[in-house]
Amino acid sequence: MKHLAAIGQYFLMVREVFKKPTKWRIMKTLILKEIDELVYGSLGIIIFIAFFIGGVVTIQTALNLTSPLIPKSLIGFAARQSVILEFAPTFTSVIMVGKVGSYITSSIGTMRVTEQIDALEVMGVNSLNYLVFPKIIAMLFYPFAVAIAMYVGVLGGWVAAVFGNYAPSGDFIEGLQLDFIPFHISYAFIKTYVFSFVIATVPAYHGFYMKGGALEVGKASTTAFVWTSVAIIILNYVLTQLLLGQ
Amino acid sequence: MIEVNELHKSFGDTHVLKGVSTCFDQGKTNLIIGQSGSGKTVFLKCLLGLFTPEEGTISYSGQIYADLTSREQRDLRQEMGMVFQGSALFDSMTVEENVMFPMEMFTKTAKSDMQDRANEVLQRVNLVDAHKKFPSEISGGMQKRVAIARAIVMNPKYLFCDEPNSGLDPKTAILIDNLIQEITEEFNITTVINTHDMNSVMEIGEKIVFLKQGHKEWEGTKREIFKTDNKAVTDFVYSSELFKKVRQMYIEERN
Numbered sequence: 001m002k003h004l005a006a007i008g009q010y011f012l013m014v015r016e017v018f019k020k021p022t023k024w025r026i027m028k029t030l031i032l033k034e035i036d037e038l039v040y041g042s043l044g045i046i047i048f049i050a051f052f053i054g055g056v057v058t059i060q061t062a063l064n065l066t067s068p069l070i071p072k073s074l075i076g077f078a079a080r081q082s083v084i085l086e087f088a089p090t091f092t093s094v095i096m097v098g099k100v101g102s103y104i105t106s107s108i109g110t111m112r113v114t115e116q117i118d119a120l121e122v123m124g125v126n127s128l129n130y131l132v133f134p135k136i137i138a139m140l141f142y143p144f145a146v147a148i149a150m151y152v153g154v155l156g157g158w159v160a161a162v163f164g165n166y167a168p169s170g171d172f173i174e175g176l177q178l179d180f181i182p183f184h185i186s187y188a189f190i191k192t193y194v195f196s197f198v199i200a201t202v203p204a205y206h207g208f209y210m211k212g213g214a215l216e217v218g219k220a221s222t223t224a225f226v227w228t229s230v231a232i233i234i235l236n237y238v239l240t241q242l243l244l245g246q
Numbered sequence: 247m248i249e250v251n252e253l254h255k256s257f258g259d260t261h262v263l264k265g266v267s268t269c270f271d272q273g274k275t276n277l278i279i280g281q282s283g284s285g286k287t288v289f290l291k292c293l294l295g296l297f298t299p300e301e302g303t304i305s306y307s308g309q310i311y312a313d314l315t316s317r318e319q320r321d322l323r324q325e326m327g328m329v330f331q332g333s334a335l336f337d338s339m340t341v342e343e344n345v346m347f348p349m350e351m352f353t354k355t356a357k358s359d360m361q362d363r364a365n366e367v368l369q370r371v372n373l374v375d376a377h378k379k380f381p382s383e384i385s386g387g388m389q390k391r392v393a394i395a396r397a398i399v400m401n402p403k404y405l406f407c408d409e410p411n412s413g414l415d416p417k418t419a420i421l422i423d424n425l426i427q428e429i430t431e432e433f434n435i436t437t438v439i440n441t442h443d444m445n446s447v448m449e450i451g452e453k454i455v456f457l458k459q460g461h462k463e464w465e466g467t468k469r470e471i472f473k474t475d476n477k478a479v480t481d482f483v484y485s486s487e488l489f490k491k492v493r494q495m496y497i498e499e500r501n
Contacts, residue, residue: 020320022351023350023351025350026350026351114332114334114337115330115331115332115334116334116335116336116337118291118296118328118330118334119328119330119334119336121295121296121323122294122295122296122323122326122328122406123323123324123347123348123351123352124320124321124323124324124352125351
């Protein structure tokens with residue numbers, strides 16, 4: 001019952017975010033600041049993780065393809081499919097929940113504890129629009145980071161395959177081009193857009209409605225991480241079934 | 247003027263405000279006092295519109311808050327200034343940006359004019375050379391002054407302060423008290439202060455409302471508080487030996 005009430009409160013919060021918009025002159029600055037903080041500031045960790053995950057996927061695929069009858073190009077194919085369909089959109093999103101989600105919960109939670117949100121409300125500002133809307137818009141740029149993760153993940157796979165002597169460069173690249181279905185890219189980006197909304201709003205919900213002091217800000221960040229991850233995993237399953245299922 | 251009539255507010259089974267009625271005059275410093283848990287903060291948050299009371303009305307210059315449309319309520323809130331207990335300054339903004347914030351949100355004033363106005367109010371609260379500093383780089387007393395400057399920058403009709411002296415040394419506390427009183431008189435604002443500080447009561451309490459367990463136990467002026475026989479008030483106000491002696495001297499002087 002408590003969880004149902006929380007889900008209801010979350011959707012009411014989302015509705016409130018789009019009401020009483022803040023002046024565009026101020027909102028523009030806030031959006032640019034959030035793009036820098038949430039997306040641009042996360043590129044380093046996204047690129048680092050994507051490169052090594054791509055490499056690991058390639059090595060593990062290669063080590064499991066021991067039969068001489070299976071062509072080496074399959075290593076490139078498996079790396080491409082794994083990175084584009086799952087690792088770049090979903091795995092990166094879970095990492096983003098840890099980095100960006102914690103930041104969102106703790107920054108909004110601290111504002112709650114220090115009465116900064118009350119100060120906004122007293123002034124007649126729609127605090128949810130002021131605080132959460134710029135984050136939602138900034139996270140619309142997150143798919144660009146995922147696109148980079150896709151490219152870097154495949155590159156990591158190629159480096160691991162070629163320099164680890166698991167597959168020749170030509171075979172790997174042939175595998176990358178094998179049975180390519182463009183809709184898989186669309187599927188990955190549709191998922192990413194849904195995840196970006198969840199990453200911006202669920203941690204914001206936990207920060208905005210938190211009660212207590214500094215200790216509770218930490219607890220709220222942990223709870224936000226857990227619930228945002230759960231939401232992403234469930235939505236990943238639902239979207240995969242809806243978009244790719246029979 | 248703010249008129250409060252039979253205000254009730256509960257949280258679950260806890261009945262915090264039990265029919266509080268009072269009136270706060272324009273151009274005066276009105277104080278709400280009472281022990282912790284007496285309902286002072288809830289009362290103040292009801293006045294600010296942050297909590298919605300279950301029963302009772304609050305009217306601002308004759309307009310009942312609950313009867314206003316949400317747009318009218320928002321417009322009314324823009325006539326309110328609030329100084330929070332912890333100052334509640336936006337820590338990602340400089341002092342100047344904090345003071346300019348309400349103007350940026352609700353006016354179309356040019357940036358240079360906003361800066362001029364921010365300078366003016368910062369000078370009014372005796373704060374110079376701190377414009378470009380962040381709240382974390384200035385002292386608690388200076389933060390309170392910035393909070394007061396931010397609260398008055400839009401020329402509010404109503405000023406609310408939640409324990410403006412908490413965490414300040416006695417000298418700074420008196421400066422803040424005097425500053426609030428001066429501003430109240432100068433701009434003819436209705437000021438409501440929530441406080442525990444008995445020095446404030448004696449210094450600036452033009453009207454004092456004493457809350458006890460969600461009820462209005464007593465109300466009067468700082469002069470009347472010396473004479474009152476209300477045991478709850480005297481136990482609270484004269485709990486320290488110093489104030490007991492002050493009261494004794496006052497009564498002896500009058501006799």
